[in-house]
Amino acid sequence: DGGITQSPKYLFRKEGQNVTLSCEQNLNHDAMYWYRQDPGQGLRLIYYSQIVNDFQKGDIAEGYSVSREKKESFPLTVTSAQKNPTAFYLCASRTGSEQYFGPGTRLTVT
C-alpha cells in the first residue's frame, strides 16, 4: 500500500526539550510539506521541500527545523525556541496538482 506514515500518533514532551516528528512516504513524490493545525484554524505551512537536500521556510518556520536527506523522509524537529508547540502536525507529499496527507501527530508540550 502506498501512502504517508507519521509516527508517533501522540507525543508528549516537557517544555525546553527538542522533539522530532517522523514523516515517511513511499509514493515516490518529490515534494513534501509540513503543516501545523490549531483548533478553529486552517493548516499553516511550516516548511516544504521540492527535492532532496533542499527545503524552504513556510509561513511559520520560526522554532522549527527540517532535513531532507532521502526522498522518502522529511523529519520535522520542534525546538525549544517554538513558543507554542502544542498542536496537530500534518505531513503531506505532492504529485502534480494534488497533495496527499499523512494521519498526523498530536504533540503536547507541558
Next chain:
Amino acid sequence: KQEVTQIPAALSVPEGENLVLNCSFTDSAIYNLQWFRQDPGKGLTSLLLIQSSQREQTSGRLNASLDKSSGRSTLYIAASQPGDSATYLCAVDYGNKLVFGAGTILRVKS
C-alpha cells in the same frame, strides 16, 4: 496577503438535506482549488480538485464549482448522510503552497 475564508464555520442539518459550503479567496491568481474532508483527529482526504481553467467538478453526491474572477468556490453535497459529518476544508493552490481556510464543521443528524 493571500487569505481563504470559509462560511459557515459550522452547520447542523437533518439527514437527506442538500447543502452548500462556501469558500472565498482574496488572490485570484490560483493554479487550482482543492476540497478536503477531515475526520476528528485524522489527516485530510482529498474530495475534489478543480483546475483554474475549470468551472466545476463532480464526484458522486459532491459537486464543487469555481468562479476565479469573483474569488469563490462552493461545495454542494446532495442528500446528506450522517457519514458526511466531518470538517470540510478548502485549499487554494498558488503554485508553491496551499493556503487553507479554517474549515466548516458539518454535522448531519439522523
